[in-house]
Structures are given as structure tokens and as C-alpha cells.
Amino acid sequence: MTSLRTLTLAALCALAAAGTSQAADTTAAQQLAHWSAQAGSPGNADKGKVFFTTRHGGEWSCASCHGTPPTAQGKHASTGKPIAPLAPAFNPKAFTDTAKVDKWLRRNCNDVLSRECTAVEKADVLAYLNALKP
Template structure:
């Protein structure tokens, strides 16, 4: 019995020459786990405003939200009445949500939509509504419906969590 116990203990011992490698691997894994947990917790907290907004839109009569409808709306080109130019959400925000965009008229930088990059992006329902009001008017020359807002939020969630 004593011999078996000694063999089991020996199996779990690390050779002294491997201590630096073992510590490096463990530290790297621990760092990755902690970084992932931090990003996940920030992204989850930052997107807390999205679900209540989607619930509000459904109470206003929206159907279940759809990623594909959101993607189509995001990329839809609309002829602007006054400028005569085509506009879409992706003109300013881009198609990669982890990178900053740029407003096509003012040239101002727009922070990335990804909550992993910009943790406070969707933390305020009031701000999200404000930007929907401005951006829908700018892009589509009209307010977005609750259905459209929910589809766009669902599309953004899908794109930012998928990558």
C-alpha cells in the first residue's frame, strides 16, 4: 500500500527542470481565463440596456426579432432626398463592429459598436434611443419602427458576440 501511494505521489510531482515551463503555461492560461472573464462580464453589463429595449419594442407590437432582417436593414442603401446620395448604416459605422467608423459628412470618428471593445456602448437605454432617433432620421429620412430597432439590435448583438 505504501508503494502504491508513493507511485501516485511521484506521478503528480513535476521535475524541477520543468518548473519554469509549468509556471509559464499556468500563468498564461490563468491570464487568458481572467481576460475572457473580464471581457465577458463587461460585455454582459454593457449590453444590459439591449434586452429591456427589445422587450419594450415587443410590447409595442414588434414580431420576434431577426438577425437577417437587421442585417438587410443595416446594409440597405437609401437615396437621400436633399443630397441625392445613397446612405446606409454601414456608410458611417462600417461592417466590422470591432473597428471605429467615421461619419460621412462630418468626418467625426464613431466608436466601435462591439461591447468587447467599447464596454459602455449599450449601457444606457436613453442613449440608444437618442442615437436611433438621430441615425434613422439621417439614414432613412424617417424614424425607425420598433421592429426595425429590435432587428438592428439583434443583428449587432449577433455580430459582436459571434466574432
């Protein structure tokens, strides 16, 4: 319980220190800490990888547009629009704008799952993405 309390406090402090009025108001690590705190447990990179690459009853998975692994430019499955690498180590701008992170997680989860992702699912996917290194 102490580590969860510490994680929650660290996430809140990091998000508060980052501010919310700037375009780059957060980091991928802060997003992971935030969603892990919301989930009540640390994100699990192995579960995040499975979630990311699995089709959840529809025709798409996260990997359909972002690639496997999501370390290079992706391409939207239906529009063909280029998508910057999703893994933060390959795209320093990934997960740096809280409003965009919330918007795209909501939109993409609805596309892939036909519902919003849970805090646990978000934490797991962010743990996976943060674990990818060059």
C-alpha cells in the same frame, strides 16, 4: 402568444430593474427585449443586417458610418468624427443608456431613412448587433 407575453414581461421587468437615473441604466440585451416587445415579435438578425447595410433611398446606410460589420471604430461619413464600435460585444458601453439609445436611433434613422425607424426595424438592427461576436 405566450412567448410574446413572456418577452414583454421580461423586457418590462428588466427595464424597471435597471432604473432610469443612472448613466448605465440598461444593457444591449434589454434594449433588444424592449424593442422586440414594442414590435410584437423578436428582432430578426438577418433582416437587421440587410437593413443596416442597405441605402434606403438616400446616400447613406447605417454601415456608411459604423462599418460592415460594425465591430471596429467607425467614422462619420461627412464630419470624419470617430465613432466607437457599435456591436455590444466590441463596445461594452453600446446601448447602456436608454436616453442616448433613443436619441441616436431617432437621429440616425432620420439621417438614413428621412423618418424614424419602426419598432420592428429597431428590434431587427439590435438583434443583428447583439449577434455579432468576437
